Amino acid sequence: MTVQELPGAAAYRPTPPPAWKPLTDPAPLLPDPEPYRVLGTEAAAGADPELLLRLYAELVRGRRYNAQATALTKQGRLAVYPSSTGQEACEIAAALVLEERDWLFPSYRDTLAAVARGLDPVEALTLLRGDRHTGYDPREHRIAPLCTPLATQLPHAVGLAHAARLKGDDVVALAMVGDGGTSEGDFHEALNFAAVWRAPVVFLVQNNGFAISVPLAKQTAAPSLAHKAVGYGMPGRLVDGNDAAAVHEVLADAMARARRGEGPTLVEAVTYRMDAHTNADDATRYRVDSEVEAWRAHDPILLLERELTGRGLLDEDGVRTVREAAERMAAGLREQMNADPVLDPMDLFSHVYEEQTGQLREQAARLRVELDAEHDRHDESGAEDVR
Amino acid sequence: MTVQELPGAAAYRPTPPPAWKPLTDPAPLLPDPEPYRVLGTEAAAGADPELLLRLYAELVRGRRYNAQATALTKQGRLAVYPSSTGQEACEIAAALVLEERDWLFPSYRDTLAAVARGLDPVEALTLLRGDRHTGYDPREHRIAPLCTPLATQLPHAVGLAHAARLKGDDVVALAMVGDGGTSEGDFHEALNFAAVWRAPVVFLVQNNGFAISVPLAKQTAAPSLAHKAVGYGMPGRLVDGNDAAAVHEVLADAMARARRGEGPTLVEAVTYRMDAHTNADDATRYRVDSEVEAWRAHDPILLLERELTGRGLLDEDGVRTVREAAERMAAGLREQMNADPVLDPMDLFSHVYEEQTGQLREQAARLRVELDAEHDRHDESGAEDVR
Amino acid sequence: MTTVAAAAGERTGRAKPATMAQALGRALRDSMAEDPTVHVLGEDVGTLGGVFRVTDGLAKEFGDDRCTDTPLAEAGILGAAVGMAMYGLRPVVEMQFDAFAYPAFEQLISHVAKMRNRTRGAMPLPITVRVPYGGGIGGVEHHSDSSEAYYMATPGLHVVVPATVDDAYGLLRASIASDDPVVFLEPKRLYWSKAAWSPDAPAAVEPIGRAVVRRSGRSATLITYGPSLPVCLEAAEAATAEGWDLEVVDLRSLVPFDDETVAASVRRTGRAVVVHESSGFGGPGGEIAARITEQCFHHLEAPVLRVAGFDIPYPPPMQERHHLPGVDRVLDAVARLQWEAEG
Amino acid sequence: MTTVAAAAGERTGRAKPATMAQALGRALRDSMAEDPTVHVLGEDVGTLGGVFRVTDGLAKEFGDDRCTDTPLAEAGILGAAVGMAMYGLRPVVEMQFDAFAYPAFEQLISHVAKMRNRTRGAMPLPITVRVPYGGGIGGVEHHSDSSEAYYMATPGLHVVVPATVDDAYGLLRASIASDDPVVFLEPKRLYWSKAAWSPDAPAAVEPIGRAVVRRSGRSATLITYGPSLPVCLEAAEAATAEGWDLEVVDLRSLVPFDDETVAASVRRTGRAVVVHESSGFGGPGGEIAARITEQCFHHLEAPVLRVAGFDIPYPPPMQERHHLPGVDRVLDAVARLQWEAEG
Numbered sequence A, B: 001m002t003v004q005e006l007p008g009a010a011a012y013r014p015t016p017p018p019a020w021k022p023l024t025d026p027a028p029l030l031p032d033p034e035p036y037r038v039l040g041t042e043a044a045a046g047a048d049p050e051l052l053l054r055l056y057a058e059l060v061r062g063r064r065y066n067a068q069a070t071a072l073t074k075q076g077r078l079a080v081y082p083s084s085t086g087q088e089a090c091e092i093a094a095a096l097v098l099e100e101r102d103w104l105f106p107s108y109r110d111t112l113a114a115v116a117r118g119l120d121p122v123e124a125l126t127l128l129r130g131d132r133h134t135g136y137d138p139r140e141h142r143i144a145p146l147c148t149p150l151a152t153q154l155p156h157a158v159g160l161a162h163a164a165r166l167k168g169d170d171v172v173a174l175a176m177v178g179d180g181g182t183s184e185g186d187f188h189e190a191l192n193f194a195a196v197w198r199a200p201v202v203f204l205v206q207n208n209g210f211a212i213s214v215p216l217a218k219q220t221a222a223p224s225l226a227h228k229a230v231g232y233g234m235p236g237r238l239v240d241g242n243d244a245a246a247v248h249e250v251l252a253d254a255m256a257r258a259r260r261g262e263g264p265t266l267v268e269a270v271t272y273r274m275d276a277h278t279n280a281d282d283a284t285r286y287r288v289d290s291e292v293e294a295w296r297a298h299d300p301i302l303l304l305e306r307e308l309t310g311r312g313l314l315d316e317d318g319v320r321t322v323r324e325a326a327e328r329m330a331a332g333l334r335e336q337m338n339a340d341p342v343l344d345p346m347d348l349f350s351h352v353y354e355e356q357t358g359q360l361r362e363q364a365a366r367l368r369v370e371l372d373a374e375h376d377r378h379d380e381s382g383a384e385d386v387r
Numbered sequence C, D: 001m002t003t004v005a006a007a008a009g010e011r012t013g014r015a016k017p018a019t020m021a022q023a024l025g026r027a028l029r030d031s032m033a034e035d036p037t038v039h040v041l042g043e044d045v046g047t048l049g050g051v052f053r054v055t056d057g058l059a060k061e062f063g064d065d066r067c068t069d070t071p072l073a074e075a076g077i078l079g080a081a082v083g084m085a086m087y088g089l090r091p092v093v094e095m096q097f098d099a100f101a102y103p104a105f106e107q108l109i110s111h112v113a114k115m116r117n118r119t120r121g122a123m124p125l126p127i128t129v130r131v132p133y134g135g136g137i138g139g140v141e142h143h144s145d146s147s148e149a150y151y152m153a154t155p156g157l158h159v160v161v162p163a164t165v166d167d168a169y170g171l172l173r174a175s176i177a178s179d180d181p182v183v184f185l186e187p188k189r190l191y192w193s194k195a196a197w198s199p200d201a202p203a204a205v206e207p208i209g210r211a212v213v214r215r216s217g218r219s220a221t222l223i224t225y226g227p228s229l230p231v232c233l234e235a236a237e238a239a240t241a242e243g244w245d246l247e248v249v250d251l252r253s254l255v256p257f258d259d260e261t262v263a264a265s266v267r268r269t270g271r272a273v274v275v276h277e278s279s280g281f282g283g284p285g286g287e288i289a290a291r292i293t294e295q296c297f298h299h300l301e302a303p304v305l306r307v308a309g310f311d312i313p314y315p316p317p318m319q320e321r322h323h324l325p326g327v328d329r330v331l332d333a334v335a336r337l338q339w340e341a342e343g
Ligand SMILES: Cc1ncc(C[n+]2csc(CCOP(=O)(O)OP(=O)(O)O)c2C)c(N)n1
Pocket: A109, A148, A149, A150, A177, A178, A179, A180, A181, A182, A208, A210, A211, A212, A273, A277, D043, D072, D096, D100, D103
């Protein structure tokens, strides 16, 4: 389908105002006034118990993963870790809602989503350990590299989804971004391209209240971030980001819509970052404990546990089994991360271009000499080879 | 007033979704479903006859100005001219709605607005004649330089309006941009800053149906460009851009709102570019004549003339007087533009920095030598001095 | 790298005068015809055929999906191209003018240049970014920037600048075929330059990265590329009157940089002037002069000189002739190459 | 230019160890106290005091309107600063990290650098863009770029890089006081470097544009700036063991470039190495080496050599030590300065 064949577009000609009509009807694009919820509401009755249990196990595992990764920074095993504690419902739902052929576009905070999609945690953490920019083959896992420059991954998701659609492949891209990231020009351009191209892409904004220290009220004056959707002609959906069932349902709807060729959706999940921005951040500088406490009562694991136990789907044994599995994962991660990565400095020159330029060959040769000299010195002094 | 003191912002703390409330009420932000009109409607009765007559005279003058400037490109007196023929209602209303202390931020197409604000036409056209980047002192006229990189002037308008507000000055900035320009990241960032800062700025989008050859349907899938406003938490207003009285009224309301400290407004004026993109463009490549003809029936001068004559405010004499004045302006412009501008090449080095660097002094000296040599050669050959 | 077989044949068709713009358009067409993954996108590239008409006819021949008019947002265009390349397409992006590529700078520097390296070779981005660039066409502000210094300083990008009709075709074909991202700078003022050229059997496509000696000479070497090549060739002709026999090297690509050809020439002549339109300070000439000096120090009879645009923002159309390095300025530099030392 | 009287006094206070970050913060504070038109804006500069705490305390002392946490959008920040400067304010923008200044590239190149020239002096933009820059702090990708080549190549900008605690204060004061836009590059890895310094009576503020000889020597000149100054000083010490007495020049600003100081030193020593962390190809070193060669050709015993970061994207933290020019690499270059020719 070409751009011209899109409904509306084909017929479009500028018409003088007496005959002016909006390109699209705004009403269905506007988000509900309140975030959509499932857990603890009537909608919960319709939820698939198996999905809820799966979500629960993954949430617990995800929380443990966050804790373990944060601990690894203290042991110097990770250069930095931006925790998604408190936001696990979004991370997990985003991963689980995807088919294998779909693509995930995570931001730098979303290693958990990548891990929940099946990526090896060590591979997911390579960027943050500091040994490689990306620890996995994005094409193999259909997970784009964790993206640090905010919102820049969004046009990538649009381009990829567009390419897949042109090829006739049934592939949807799900792109994640933070509330702060919505202020970037790339957010705007990506959403506009997606809507004009009707690209099969779902934008998930995790509104966790802060961009490092900057609260949402200094970031936007919009009624909600989901309201931005109408300006692109796509539907905006507002969801309780701590309600895993709700996030999953809203994302699943958006994915289905994209698959049907109806174009992109903007989903805002209202959540909260329980930890500091990263291990290096001091959150007490910009927020009060009472606020954190208020959110603790609305914890994603708590909400789901309450629902599951209330409905008799989960008992103490079930909780214990899930926690033990999470502990095993954490122990495995600890152990794996204890090993020093084996790095070859000569790799620095291997992937700048397909073929090394003459300059790079010369520079590589110079480094080779330096490393050999270093090696010799270490040999002489009996020290370990650091290469 | 600091950002924190803004209504809403002061109280803002992330609240868990059960208590979640939108930052602002979206309802008043949404544009009406149809462009607002005055001429030929009941609203016309309330319009100030004097204003209508003033608008009429300026529209006719503006049309003539556009024609004259286009003619000047054919005579090689202008490097290029992007005509605003058909869009004069927007250009004129934008200029007339400003107080002397306010600022205008024109795009490259808006020389007419600058001229209507009182700028000497020759000064306004310097950029397009090719002798200077800007022909006037922006601070003297409170007209920012005509801006070529699309949408980049919008954050400037926001910053200036913000600065004026901080200083306590009653200054509003009016920034003009095209439909195509709304796709740029700078549009997004500027509107967001304006809303968060509650800056006294009015954004006027002239939706003339095309960005060079690209029609609106390939530019956006939004219901209207005015709908983008809600995503920033500012009101969006849709107006018939060929109805000078309507554009003036909507802009005046937005200016008043800004002056009252209520923040920015996004105004979309639906209009049509009757000429090609510039004199260098071939519009037949991308649009059909019948479309142009349809818009001719909705011409801004026609609409206003019909209203004024219908109400007995204008007769044939009046029309003639106005046209004669426009002709005089055109004749004056022709004459002024007939003179070659006197340029000193050494000026190239005068304003790069406050103080010339050593390098620039050297380079200037080199050019001086070249010019003297050229001068001597011309003297010898008896030719004119081209400096 | 995909093969560019179609272009590798012998030149058999009848040569007719063609402009550089036509040759570029033909290169796009042939690339698209040969490789269905090649997609062109940008502002006004479809229905209009581009403001310089380089993409004229492509949307008609290949459809809007292969040659797409995008929304007006350069970061979005290049960002979308990144995603398309991630999925296996080979996007060719047109930036309408030099200065309008700047909004896409972050995408270019932080992603396009780095993705192959970031993924250790797993995800190369075969993107060609076409930028009509440079001055001399009487363009108003922002339409005449020479931006090559920015791209040269960014590891991971190739930077290619054709100066002839033949090269326009050949280098663009090679750039599109490259699995590495290429910033392809098209000298606007050469768009309408003509040469005998046969679109039916274009010359063989050479790989990117080889400079070429456009004129042999023994007195000194002029090193240049793109818009300044004709200036240098004219200067070389004029120099014969002074008894100088100048060699002219056309770099064709700034990255990769062909040290061999350049150094070999300068070792032969012992004197060199680098000529480009871009501002001098921090421009390509510094790098080139420094490399030559490092590699040919003991062959140099004089310091390598540079003739460049002044260190000023690009001037308005009526003043640009004073800014652009012309024949006189080149000859003046040649005269300053310390010939007296020769004796 | 506003006066910087407060800073022009004699150093009378008691000197205590202070970090470069503290001196920068103090420069902001003193500028704001002295001139009510100075406004600081950026991401996290207010409540948090900046991710490097350089702006710590400013919002408290001067209010949110003078030190403002902006939305997360760099082009918007710089674009707003342009508008503020148009209205007579003197904005100081913080870009959170080097690579995150790229989204503002168009505003910087097409407006900030050109507005004075565009308006023929009527509307200068006294904007200071602070960019924490460079590597060596174990930052993940995009947090360690050396971007000075981009700014150097842009006429209309000043480019300033302090290397000492004193200069951090003095050059930032001078930059804010300048009526021209300044890209102020703060070497991240020197943020916590300490020196005896008295915040109560800082040293006199010199105008931007003067290089300084940090160590006198007679064998060869090391030319450097910012993060590489400590490396060069260390190398110069180590070189004494080899019998080399190295002079070290700290450029302090790349634009304006202090040809006099540099050329005078190289004419004295006859040999020079330019050292910087930025990639070599197309980096500042090429310009510097080319200038020196043009100006000192007959004083040079050897070509000016360059020691720079490799021509690769900045490596991950665990690999950065291989990329960054260290003492050994500097000494190796010094050794290649053709000493045998001397005899
Ligand atoms: C273009 C860009 N600017 C600035 C930064 C520095 N930075 C990293 S995270 C962050 C805050 C992001 O906030 P948000 O988008 O809400 O995501 P969150 O951290 O809450 O997940 C900032 C400013 C960046 N990574 N990229």
